[in-house]
Amino acid sequence: MGQTVVEKIVETHLADGPPARPIRAGDFVVLRPDHVMTHDNTSAVMKKFESIGATRIFDPKQPVFALDHDIQNETEANLAKYRSIEAFAREHGIAFHPAGRGIGHQVMIEEGYVLPGTLVVASDSHSNMYGGIGALGTPVVRTDAAAIWALGEFWWQVPETVEVRLEGALPQGVSGKDVILTLCALYRSGEVLNAAVEFTGPGVASLTIEERLTIANMSTEWGALTGWFPADEKTYEYLESINMDDVPLPAAVMPDSDAKYSARIRLDLATVTPTVLGPDNVQTKTPLAELEAKRVAIQKAYLLSCVNSRLSDLESAAAVLAGKRVAPGVEFYVAAASDLVQRDAIQRGTWQVLLDAGAKVLPPGCGPCIGLGVGLLEAGEVGISATNRNFKGRMGSRDAQCYLASPAVVASSAIAGYIRAPQDWPKTDADSQIQFCSEGASGAKADGGKGEGRHGEGANTAGSGTEAAESVEILTGFPERLKGRLVFVPQDNLNTDGIYGKDYTYREDMTPEMMAAVVMENYDPEFAPKTQCGDILVGGFNFGTGSSREQAATALRAKGIPTVVAGSFSQTFLRNAFNNGFPCIASPSLVRRLLELRKSSGDTARTVIYTDDIEIDFTKGSIEWRGETFAFPPLGRVPQARVVAGGEENLIRERLGLAHMV
Secondary structure (H helix, E strand, O other): OEOOHHHHHHHHOEEEOOOOOOOOOOOEEEEOOOEEEEOOOHHHHHHHHHHHOOOOOOOOOOEEEEOOOOOOOOOHHHHHHHHHHHHHHHHHOOEEEOOOOEOHHHHHHHOOOOOOOOEEEEOOHHHHHHHHHOOEEEEOOHHHHHHHHHHOOEEEEOOOEEEEEEEOOOOOOOOHHHHHHHHHHHOOOOOOOOOEEEEEOHHHHHOOHHHHHHHHHHHHHHOOOEEEOOOOHHHHHHHHHHOOOOOOOOOOOOOOOOEOOOEEEEEEHHHOOOOOEOOOOOOOEOOHHHHHHHOOEOOEEEEOOOOOOOHHHHHHHHHHHOOOOOOOOOEEEEOOOEHHHHHHHHHOOHHHHHHHOOOEEOOOOOHHHHOOOOOOEOOOOEEEEOOOOOOOOOOEOOOOEEEEOOHHHHHHHHHHOEOOOOOOOOOOOHHHHEEEEEOOOOOOOEOOOOOOOOOOOOHHHOOOOOOOOOOOOOOOOOOOEEEEEEEEOOOOOOEHHHHOOHHHHOOOOOOHHHHHHHOOOOOOOOHHHHOOOOOEEEOOOOEOEOOOOOHHHHHHHHOOOOOEEEOOEOHHHHHHHHHOOOOEEEOHHHHHHHHHHHHHHOOOOOOEEEEEEEEEEOOOOEEEEOOEEEEOOOOOHHHHHHHHHOOHHHHHHHHOOOOOOO
């Protein structure tokens, strides 16, 4: 069986993983990335790095610091934070890009840190953008960033891959942003959740590099862990144009012809039209003609953020705005992705067109996209934005509304004062030109149909379908087997607030006993009283979605639950769990079986406790229950080592020869 692009790039950056066989989806590995970017959160990673006891950066060429999030904040506290980050960079010889240089992801591209076949990560969710030029880009959490600083490496679980085959070419006036908005709206049931997405097919060649960067960037909102485009002639022409040092460019990495994909999607680009999503989510799509007819009034419009503020985006908006003015009562905010983009826009006259139309200029950075600085949405206002997220309250008041669209639609709406396309479009729907098929865990093709996930029932929160039993060496201190009552929590998308409520998250006085007493309280108040130490929790799909609070994992451990089995996990929950020494197992087949039993019995309880024990065999990667066997991706030495050490930070201390923290 051949390999996907992700599997190939992982192998070339492998520091530890399964011995004596090729890498495949589901494997836990340790990777050595080419670079790790941190932005304003560098200060938080510095504190994590210092609390571990580390004093030396493993490889000063790996980290890159780029200040971009809160750059409008000129308070002494924020400026002092920025000075401390710069001083740390200077002390350790780390590349530092100050506030005003640009958004970190754009800087990473412009400065040549990202190349085809490289592995580049960042402590920011839009690291997927690096896939636009053939790299593997994926986000990491702050503990991971500190681990890379200290040891040069971090752990990861290799995701399944979904192939998205693009055919045809976009009509005039339609952009890459419209492509990813269309995909987000049509495939909103977890078809690519926690997966790697490979964009392939003849349609790729028709897309500009900046359009590919946009699509890869917003694959984050689609639910993917990474989005990747093949490096082709356009890619290398683009890289040569920014390659100031004449550094030899690496060859492209391509998937094998017999690579295994968990699902395939086909999209005819010729059917895509200008698309608007919202308000307040990236799943709701209303035909633009319908929105125009309703004359949905706007008070603010935004052309900024890492997804759509490059030169071609500014030019697209300028083409619509030329000779016109923003409507009375509308504020139109513009920020370039970087100072270089702004310089080029000024030289080409594009910037002046935006200014003449009445645009309010912000410095190159994030700003309103993440609810910082001036220009935020106020209560009762409606905004339209070329950003990547429009979650309620993200760009200002929770009592405001926000829609997402391309730069051209944002500009046209700013002129009109209501949501409007720059020209009339036929009322077509790309849905009819999109096909989805799921290969599932067995590799057998099945027509999934639009909206159906990768693993049948519960697949609206699909996760790893790779279940392959194999013998596993068990490290000293890690259990070979676990046995206990099966406690089934059938809820898909069970979020971290349901597991550990917000009323306790920021309390500093919560002891392990207190945490155990309130675990799962927001999901089922009877969970804690009904369960006992040694119970094995089995959840649904996408277990632990939502916020990044690590107490969702540590509270379950405090309750005495030795492990969680689920159809799939939120990657943030999974990282927090293993980073705190708490093992998790993905077994979609077991969860599907339990869902079948629940459906046939008519049981509607939120927590189901079975009296017959479940037994987990870590040496074989298998689960036994009621005479049936269910496989799971084996936990090799990479995840085992984190459990034995009691978490990632302790493991780093061991590697550095430091004592565990008490």
